[in-house]
Amino acid sequence: MGCFSSKAADSKESRVTRWRSTGIVSLRDCKLKTFPDEVIDLERSVRTLDLTHNRLVDIPMEISKLINLQRLILADNVIERLPMNLGKLQSLKVMTLDGNRVTTLPDELGQLVKLERLSISGNLLLNLPETIGSLRNLVLLNVSNNKLNSLPESIGSCFSLEEIQANENSIEDLPASVCNLVHLKSLSLNNNNVKQIPPNLLKECRILQNISLHGNPIVMDQFQQMEGFQDFEARRKKKFDKQIDSNVMIMTIFKLNFSAMWGGGAFERGRGTKIHQKLYVYANFQ
Secondary structure: OOOOOOOOOOOHHHHHHHHHHHOEEEOOOOOOOOOOHHHHHHHHHOOEEEOOOOOOOEOOHHHHHOOOOOEEEOOOOOOOEOOOOHHHOOOOOEEEOOOOOOOOOOHHHHHOOOOOEEEOOOOOOOOOOHHHHHOOOOOEEEOOOOOOOEOOHHHHHOOOOOEEEOOOOOOOEOOHHHHHOOOOOEEEOOOOOOOOOOOOHHHHOOOOOEEEOOOOOOOHHHHHOOOOHHHHHHHHHHHHHHHHHHHHHHHHHHHHHHHHHOOOHHHHHOOOHHHHHHHHHHHHOO
């Protein structure tokens, strides 16, 4: 733990020494209302900062001193805004802001050129900045459960994107630039207002394996008539078959281990057969 209410033996000095040595600052569930000054004082030493499940309302400008920070985890607070100098965190690779009250992201977000994973689900976002297109190393974007009406055209410049999660918004259309995301594997848009998707999406995104559009007004017939649908369906089926094969392999190992544990007798006589059957059914309905 790292909370200030921890055992007396874990003094502030020993805590700070540990943080400086490991580069990992974890202050989860500490009921913090303000950003701890001793973290800022560590400056270059901090590589991972986890302040999940506190009561933080904002993040101070001084966070820019953490220039070697790679992972910033701020989930489940009450943060309403991010500092305008956020872009100075040039080493940042992972930023998690799920479950806050953020309404907008600063344009400086685009300066986080090493960012690989951005998760800001469960906030109050009305839009995403066009500068997001500068995040050329971004692999995962999760903006589910917000108030977005659209995704910016510049998202098509996030060439490394493999997964977009934008469920539970009010998105009506996808920008045509999404077709530029040649590394995209999964696109999830459940419970939006999507009526159509770019006509070349399946044709251009050639490794796309999953599109989830439950709870949208889009017509399935229209989707199936898109150019590239047959290839997409083949990829999706291949992925599904791999999942089944993987589950069956795990199930087989489980059976072998279980048989060895019971000397083979109880399992083969039926004591373990029901377990095996249940696993088999589960594997085939993934």
